[in-house]
Amino acid sequence: MSENSTMTANGGHHEHEHENHSVFGFWLYLMSDCVIFGCLFASYAVLHGQFFGAPTFKELLHAGDIEFSTVAYETALLLLSSLTFGFAMLSAHKGNRSGTLLWMVVSAVLGAGFLGLEIKEFMHLISKGATPESCAHWSAFFTLVGTHGLHVTIGLIWMIVLMIQVATKGVGSHMMPRLTCLSLFWHFLDIIWICVFSFVYLLSML
Amino acid sequence: MVENHAVSSHGEDHGHGSIVSYIVGFILSVVLTLASFCIVLLKTGLSNGVIIIGLGVLAVIQIFVQVTFFLHVSAAPEQRSEVVSFLFSVFVALVICFGTLFVMHNVGHLMMSR
Incomplete structure (x- = not known):
């Protein structure tokens, strides 16, 4: 809170600089996150196809346990959620508190829908014997897709916290760096998901 | 800095994007996603190598689209x-x-x- 008071005391110019610094710092965190996902994709690329007696991706696909439609719905929900969070940011830049809140609620609901579908899919895979401890392929699969899901969960919690702050404090200049950081995080997760559906799901279906 | 303030004073700072840029980015992403699903789901008769390269190219284009239109990173x-x-x-x-x-x-x- 002392940050806020110094910011207002220093005036608009410093405030803008402060905002740029914290947003750039968060950007650098995202870049290191990008490298983490690079490592997880590398281990998945090496270990995929090593089933060691566990049900294979194709067997589950032919038995109808993995469905195209689930991946398509997940992709659609996350992409729509990215768009609606963009609208929340536009409302916030216009100083429109209720618009920001409305679009944030829509984004959070879409994000929760994504997470629900993913958890349902994971539970189903585990019930069919494709558990993380069954073989190298499913270990790498659950680590990669699960880490993305964990990021979405954290993003959702963060979004709920910011919704409470927007509702109580409005969308003044002190809220903008926080909302900007979350928007970067949320769009970044959608970008990681592009790689997940392309290289994990679609490639395994060939 | 000066330019930035001048632009943001009438509401549409280029660093924040506009409703048009979000919708353009969204439509391009939907088209690219559908293309990725189609080359795998429709039996196009392409060899697996071609499909893998196709998926890679489509993913790179979509990442570029989202970085430009959603994250507003530009040159x-x-x-x-x-x-x-x-x-x-x-x-x-x-x-x-x-x-x-x-x-x-x-x-x-x-x-x-x-």
Whole structure:
């Protein structure tokens, strides 16, 4: 809170600089996150196809346990959620508190829908014997897709916290760096998901 | 800085995007996603190698689209550090992925495991 008071005391110019610094710092965190996902994709690329007696991706696909439609719905929900969070940011830049809140609620609901579908899919895979401890392929699969899901969960919690702050404090200049950081995080997760559906799901279906 | 303030004073700072840029980015992403699903789902008769390259190209284009239209990273001079750090981390991630594949592929050959 002392940050806020110094910011207002220093005036608009410093405030803008402060905002740029914290947003750039968060950007650098995202870049290191990008490298983490690079490592997880590398281990998945090496270990995929090593089933060691566990049900294979194709067997589950032919038995109808993995469905195209689930991946398509997940992709659609996350992409729509990215768009609606963009609208929340536009409302916030216009100083429109209720618009920001409305679009944030829509984004959070879409994000929760994504997470629900993913958890349902994971539970189903585990019930069919494709558990993380069954073989190298499913270990790498659950680590990669699960880490993305964990990021979405954290993003959702963060979004709920910011919704409470927007509702109580409005969308003044002190809220903008926080909302900007979350928007970067949320769009970044959608970008990681592009790689997940392309290289994990679609490639395994060939 | 001065330019930035002048633009943001009438509401549409280029660093924040506009409703048009979000919708254009969204439509392009939907088209590219559908293309990725279609080349795998429709029996196009393409060989697996071609499909893998196709998926890679479509994913790279979509990442570029989302970075431009959703993250608003552009070649503007005030965003140079964002662009440089982004390119560097993508480079590191690619080195990790392809380096790992290359090494493990050779290990597989030398150990005759497959």
